Amino acid sequence: MNSITNTIEVIKTSASKINDVDFDNLKFGSVFSDHMLVCNYKNGIWEVPKVLPYQNISLDPSAKIFHYGQSVFEGMKAYKDTNDDVWLFRPLDNFKRLNISSKRLAIPELPEAYFMEGLKTLLKVDSDWIPKNAGSSLYIRPFVFASGNGFHASPADEYKFIIATAPSGSYFSGKVKVLIEQTYSRSANGGVGYAKAGGNYAGQFYPTQLAIEKGYQQVVWTDDNTHEYIEEAGAMNIFVRINDTLITAPTSDRILDGITRKSIIELAQSEGIPIEVRKLSVHEVVEAAENGALKEMFGAGTAAVVSPISGFGYNGTDYVLPVLDDTYASYLKKRITDIQTNKTEDPFDWRYKVD
Ligand code: PLP
Numbered sequence: 001m002n003s004i005t006n007t008i009e010v011i012k013t014s015a016s017k018i019n020d021v022d023f024d025n026l027k028f029g030s031v032f033s034d035h036m037l038v039c040n041y042k043n044g045i046w047e048v049p050k051v052l053p054y055q056n057i058s059l060d061p062s063a064k065i066f067h068y069g070q071s072v073f074e075g076m077k078a079y080k081d082t083n084d085d086v087w088l089f090r091p092l093d094n095f096k097r098l099n100i101s102s103k104r105l106a107i108p109e110l111p112e113a114y115f116m117e118g119l120k121t122l123l124k125v126d127s128d129w130i131p132k133n134a135g136s137s138l139y140i141r142p143f144v145f146a147s148g149n150g151f152h153a154s155p156a157d158e159y160k161f162i163i164a165t166a167p168s169g170s171y172f173s174g175k176v177k178v179l180i181e182q183t184y185s186r187s188a189n190g191g192v193g194y195a196k197a198g199g200n201y202a203g204q205f206y207p208t209q210l211a212i213e214k215g216y217q218q219v220v221w222t223d224d225n226t227h228e229y230i231e232e233a234g235a236m237n238i239f240v241r242i243n244d245t246l247i248t249a250p251t252s253d254r255i256l257d258g259i260t261r262k263s264i265i266e267l268a269q270s271e272g273i274p275i276e277v278r279k280l281s282v283h284e285v286v287e288a289a290e291n292g293a294l295k296e297m298f299g300a301g302t303a304a305v306v307s308p309i310s311g312f313g314y315n316g317t318d319y320v321l322p323v324l325d326d327t328y329a330s331y332l333k334k335r336i337t338d339i340q341t342n343k344t345e346d347p348f349d350w351r352y353k354v355d
């Protein structure tokens with residue numbers, strides 16, 4: 001792989017916003033660091049990325065992103081340890097998944113060096129923006145969209161790859177109550193559910209709004225064909241603990257192949273927590289809730305980390321999960337965040353030093 005780091009132009013802001021930020025009270029993804037990485041695709045090639053001051057983007061009203069939603073994104077985090085060293089978690093997996101998503105949306109794939117070296121250059125420029133407080137991190141949002149013009153419903157000829165970052169606290173403020181969906185679908189066989197396509201999220205907003213009006217925070221999607229099997233939630237994969245066994249749905253072309261999900265599966269396997277990757281019916285979960293075998297449910301994702309679920313709604317009934325002293329969720333959350341923030345050994349080689 002040819003290195004491009006020395007050719008990445010860096011134009012720094014003359015007016016840093018960092019002193020306006022209250023790092024002790026960070027919300028999720030609502031204040032943005034001083035710089036962003038911008039990389040343009042024109043005339044059939046990706047141009048070398050640049051680091052620029054964070055700024056608005058100007059687009060023609062006919063840009064295809066506005067009409068046909070040709071856009072994909074990733075979610076990652078950077079962590080700073082007590083020595084001020086900066087770490088990423090499995091970043092190559094995000095790079096690979098971005099290209100998997102791009103391919104499905106007929107977006108040209110990015111060279112690895114543009115993503116990895118571009119990201120590292122940006123993080124070095126904005127390293128003061130990486131929070132050190134426990135539970136906070138620098139949320140990283142790489143995204144690619146069709147900036148080329150024209151109303152013709154076909155792939156654009158120009159694209160932009162941008163990385164913006166936001167010092168962030170937790171995604172959910174407390175335990176999450178979920179609604180198991182029986183009407184709407186997030187994805188279908190042969191569709192784009194496995195891609196991190198912007199449109200997948202737009203399509204979830206309306207059913208999620210309906211769930212929020214009923215007092216839930218997230219929808220748990222079921223398979224589009226029968227609505228009988230648990231798939232994933234709006235922004236995270238789902239794990240269910242029945243007795244002592246952790247269960248999560250297998251990935252498919254309808255489900256995002258979450259990096260947190262696969263890390264939790266590996267952690268559980270290596271630490272002797274019984275784990276099954278298999279189809280899980282709503283019926284099985286309801287029955288377990290009714291006979292006391294349902295111990296925990298939690299979501300797993302980059303933004304959500306490991307988010308315990310307090311209860312779920314299904315068929316007009318609310319099921320409340322027990323409050324346990326020792327949960328798999330809290331154990332696995334600690335294990336994974338300790339690895340991410342360099343507080344512990346990393347036997348899996350997941351941590352990636354930004355130097
Ligand atoms: N499922 C969906 C729909 C998501 O948006 C996310 C978040 O990225 C996840 C699962 C979890 O994926 P990851 O752990 O790679 O962040």
Ligand code: COI
Pocket residue numbers: 074075076201234235236301302303304
């Ligand atoms: C992430 O966890 O990084 C995601 O992309 C979820 C997002 C929709 C907030």
